[in-house]
Amino acid sequence: MAIQMHKLLKQLYGDWKAKELLLGTMVAVMLVSFYHSRNVDAENFALGPQNTSPVEQWQGKHFTAHSPLLIKRLVEEFSDSVSADAYWLWLGNSQLHTINQKKDGDHLAPYWLRQGLACSKCSEPIGVSMPNANLQEYLVLERYLEQRLPIRGIIVSLVFDDLREDGIRNELLDLLDGQVEADLGQLAAGRTILQSIKQSAQKGGALNMNPAGGGEKDFQKRLERALETDLGYYFPLWNDRSHLKAIFTIDLYYVRNWLLNIEPTTVRKIIEPRYERNMQALRDLLGAAQREGRDVLVYIVPIRQDLPLPYDMKRYEQWKQVVERLAHDHGARFLNLETLVPPEHWGTYHNDDVDFMHFQGPGHQLLAKEILKQIGG
Amino acid sequence: MLFNSLGYLFFLVLSVVSAWAAPAFLRKWIVLAASLFFYGSWKVEFLLLIVFSAFVDYFFALRIYKSADHVRRKLLLLCSLSINIGLLIYFKYTFFLVENINSLFDLLGSSYTYITIGHIILPLGISFYTFLSISYTIDVYRNLFVPIRNFPLYLTYVLFWPHMIAGPILRACELIPQLSSNSFRPSPEDVTRGAHKILLGLFLKVVLADELAPLVDDAFNTEASTLSGLDVWTMAYAFGFQIYFDFAGYSLIAIGSAQLVNIRFPENFNWPYLADSPREFWKRWHITLSSWIRDYLYLPLMGSRYEDRSSGGLDIERSPSAHHVVVALFVTWVIMGLWHGANWTFAVWGVWHAAAILLYRVISRTDLLKEMPQLRSVVGWGVTIPIVMLGWIPFRAGSLDKAFQLLGKVIDVTQYGRLSFRENFYLFVFSIFLGMLLLRWMISLRERIIQHSSLGWLVNGLAYGAIFFLTFLYFKVSNQFIYFQF
Numbered sequence: 001m002a003i004q005m006h007k008l009l010k011q012l013y014g015d016w017k018a019k020e021l022l023l024g025t026m027v028a029v030m031l032v033s034f035y036h037s038r039n040v041d042a043e044n045f046a047l048g049p050q051n052t053s054p055v056e057q058w059q060g061k062h063f064t065a066h067s068p069l070l071i072k073r074l075v076e077e078f079s080d081s082v083s084a085d086a087y088w089l090w091l092g093n094s095q096l097h098t099i100n101q102k103k104d105g106d107h108l109a110p111y112w113l114r115q116g117l118a119c120s121k122c123s124e125p126i127g128v129s130m131p132n133a134n135l136q137e138y139l140v141l142e143r144y145l146e147q148r149l150p151i152r153g154i155i156v157s158l159v160f161d162d163l164r165e166d167g168i169r170n171e172l173l174d175l176l177d178g179q180v181e182a183d184l185g186q187l188a189a190g191r192t193i194l195q196s197i198k199q200s201a202q203k204g205g206a207l208n209m210n211p212a213g214g215g216e217k218d219f220q221k222r223l224e225r226a227l228e229t230d231l232g233y234y235f236p237l238w239n240d241r242s243h244l245k246a247i248f249t250i251d252l253y254y255v256r257n258w259l260l261n262i263e264p265t266t267v268r269k270i271i272e273p274r275y276e277r278n279m280q281a282l283r284d285l286l287g288a289a290q291r292e293g294r295d296v297l298v299y300i301v302p303i304r305q306d307l308p309l310p311y312d313m314k315r316y317e318q319w320k321q322v323v324e325r326l327a328h329d330h331g332a333r334f335l336n337l338e339t340l341v342p343p344e345h346w347g348t349y350h351n352d353d354v355d356f357m358h359f360q361g362p363g364h365q366l367l368a369k370e371i372l373k374q375i376g377g
Numbered sequence: 378m379l380f381n382s383l384g385y386l387f388f389l390v391l392s393v394v395s396a397w398a399a400p401a402f403l404r405k406w407i408v409l410a411a412s413l414f415f416y417g418s419w420k421v422e423f424l425l426l427i428v429f430s431a432f433v434d435y436f437f438a439l440r441i442y443k444s445a446d447h448v449r450r451k452l453l454l455l456c457s458l459s460i461n462i463g464l465l466i467y468f469k470y471t472f473f474l475v476e477n478i479n480s481l482f483d484l485l486g487s488s489y490t491y492i493t494i495g496h497i498i499l500p501l502g503i504s505f506y507t508f509l510s511i512s513y514t515i516d517v518y519r520n521l522f523v524p525i526r527n528f529p530l531y532l533t534y535v536l537f538w539p540h541m542i543a544g545p546i547l548r549a550c551e552l553i554p555q556l557s558s559n560s561f562r563p564s565p566e567d568v569t570r571g572a573h574k575i576l577l578g579l580f581l582k583v584v585l586a587d588e589l590a591p592l593v594d595d596a597f598n599t600e601a602s603t604l605s606g607l608d609v610w611t612m613a614y615a616f617g618f619q620i621y622f623d624f625a626g627y628s629l630i631a632i633g634s635a636q637l638v639n640i641r642f643p644e645n646f647n648w649p650y651l652a653d654s655p656r657e658f659w660k661r662w663h664i665t666l667s668s669w670i671r672d673y674l675y676l677p678l679m680g681s682r683y684e685d686r687s688s689g690g691l692d693i694e695r696s697p698s699a700h701h702v703v704v705a706l707f708v709t710w711v712i713m714g715l716w717h718g719a720n721w722t723f724a725v726w727g728v729w730h731a732a733a734i735l736l737y738r739v740i741s742r743t744d745l746l747k748e749m750p751q752l753r754s755v756v757g758w759g760v761t762i763p764i765v766m767l768g769w770i771p772f773r774a775g776s777l778d779k780a781f782q783l784l785g786k787v788i789d790v791t792q793y794g795r796l797s798f799r800e801n802f803y804l805f806v807f808s809i810f811l812g813m814l815l816l817r818w819m820i821s822l823r824e825r826i827i828q829h830s831s832l833g834w835l836v837n838g839l840a841y842g843a844i845f846f847l848t849f850l851y852f853k854v855s856n857q858f859i860y861f862q863f
Contacts, residue, residue, distance in 0.1 A: 164799065272603065
C-alpha cells in the first residue's frame, strides 16, 4: 500500500492540475496569514475607532444595556421594584450607548439623567439601545420590557437613517416568548414582524436540513459540533474565521466605496417599504403607550451640523413634521434636538470617515439636561 | 448528510481512503455501506423504503427481461411504474391533492366534509431516485439494458451517495457498468480533478449561493404591493443566480466525489445563463433531468424515437406546428414543473418555459438574422435570459397570488420609480451578472492566448488560491441545498 501511495504521489507531482491546486493552497495560506496578521478591530468598525460603549451602573446595578445579554441582565437586576411606575425606559440606537473620545468622568446620557432625577420618589431611567436599531426593534424591546418591568414612561430617540433598517435581528429573537408574541399579534406592525420571522424560519436557518423533518438534524448537528470543536482546538485559525471574514467584508466595503465614489456625505435614500414598516411600528408603540397610560417623550436625535447631512433633506424635513404630528396625536411630548450638540463635541474626521452619530461626553450631558427639562418636573 | 459540511468532508475522505486501501473484493461493499450510511444518517427508517422500492424495480426488471409476451411485459412495466409513481405521489403530492380537492368542493359550494390528513415526511431525494428507478425498468423494457442479477450492485446503483439525494440523474447503462467493473481506485488525475470540482462546488454553494440566500429570502418575504418593477427584476435575477450556484455547486461536489472513487458522472450544467435561446438553455441547465424528460416523457408523448443518454438536454425540434407536438410540449413542461414541487406555482413555471420554447420555434422559422450569426446570438441571449430569469418568479414566489402580483409589477410601467431594498442587494446581483460575463470572456481569452503555456497554471493557481481562501472564510453549514426539497 505504501508503494502504491508513493506511486500515486509521484504521479500527482507530474500533474498540472495538482500543481495548480498546490499553488492555490499556498496562495490561500498566504492570504489567510495576511488577514490574520492585520490588526483590525472588526467588532468596532461600525462604531469607529474613537468610540467607546460603556455600561452604566448605579449602586451595583447595570442600568444601560446594548445587547440582548445585557438587556436580560438589566431585567434581572431591576425586576424587584415594588413601585408601579418605577422606570423611564429610554430607547435608542448606538448614540445612546456610545461616547466619542471618552475621557475620565464621561458618562452616557442615561447616567446624567439618573443623577438629575435622583430623589427617593422619582422614577429611574434605564437605557436600552442597539446599534442601528430600527423602530420595529424598538417595538419588540418595549413590549418585552413592559411585561417585565414597571415602566412609567418611555423616551424614544428617533434617527432618520435607522429607518433604512428593517426587521428584527436574529439576536433579538430570543426575547420573543409567547407573551411578547401575543402582545405583538395585537398590533399591525407586530403582526408584520411575526409574519416575517415565521417566513424566515421556514426558509432555512442553521442546519435546517429537511423541511419535512428528520433525524439528520440532530445527527449532523452533533457531528458538526464535534468536528468544529476539534478543528478549533488543533487549528485555532478555524475559530478565527468570523474575524477574518469581518475584515474581508470591511475591505469589500472600502472597495465598493472607492469604485462607486461613495463618501460619508453621500446621500442615503429612504427605502420606502422599510420606512413605512418602521413608521407603523412607531404608531403602534405610541398607541400602545397611550392606551396603557404611559408618558412618552419623542425626540429627534442630535446630529452633526458642520457637514452636509447624508440625508434626502426634503424627506428628512417632511419626516420630522410627521413625527411631531404623530406625537401630538398620541398625547406624547416632542423635542427636536438635532442642533443640540455644538460642533466641538462631535468626533474628529478625515476624508473617508465622518461620524455623524456619536458625540463626546459633554454631548451626553447636554442631551440628558434637555430630557430632564421635560420629564424632571 | 449535507455536502457543505465538515461531516461530509470527513465521511468522504474516510470512504474514499477505505475503498482505496481495502482488498478488491471488499471495495464494492464499502461503497454500498458508505451509501447506506450516507442516506441512513438522515432517517434510518427510510432506508427500508428505498430498499423496498429498489427491490421492486430489480424484481420487475428481471421479470420483464425474461418474458417474451408483449402484453405481459407491458403489464409488468405498468406494475413497476405504478409502485414507483404511487410512492412519489403519496409522499410528495398527497397534501397537494387533498388541498385541491377541498378547494374544488369549496368552489362548488357543496356541503362537503373536508378531507384531513396527518403530517407526511417527504423522504429525502425521492424525486431523484424514483426517476433513476423508472429509467432502469423502462430501459430494460425497451431492450436497451440487460438487467443485472446482483441485488447489492443494483442497490449501490440506486443508493450511490454522490447522486442519491439530488442527482445527477444517471442511466443504468452509464453507472452500473462502472460500478460492476470498477477498482474504486482513482488515478492521480481523478484525485486532482475530483478535488478541484469539490472545491469549486463548495465555493459556489457557501460563498455565492448562501450569501445570496438571506437577501433573496428577505426580498421574497416582502409584501408584493410595496415593490417596484425594478425590485422584481432584481429578485428574479438574484434567485436565478442563487439556484444556479446552489445546484451547480451541488452537482460539482457530486461529480467530484464520484470521481474520487473512479466513477464518472456526466456534467449537469454548462453556463446556462449564456444560452442564446430557450432551447439552448435546456441543453445547458440541469442537463441530466432535461435529458431524462426528453427520453422518458416528451419523445414518447410525441410518439418519437427516444435516445439513450443523459446528456444533450431537452434539445428537440421536430414538426413544430403539429398539434400533438404542442400538446406534448405543454404536458411535459407541466409535469416537469410539478416534479419540482407540489404547488401550482411550479406548474406555471413549466408553462412559462413551454410557451417560451414554442415562441422560439415559431420565431426561428422566420429567422431574420440568419446571415448575421453573431448578432443573432447576442440578440437571442438578450431576450432569453430575461425570460428565463422572470420564470424564476413563480418558481420561488410560494403562491400563485404572489407570483402574479410580482409579475404584474414587471408589466406595469408606472411601477419602476423606486427601490425597496438596500443598495447593496442591487449591487451584489449586478456584480454577479457582470462577473459571470467577465469570467466567461476571460476564459475564452485565456484559451486563445495562453493555451499550452505555463502561464496558464499560474493564472489557474492564483484563481484557486482566491477560491480556496473565500471558501475557507465562508464555509459553514447553513442552508440545505434548494433541490433537496424537490
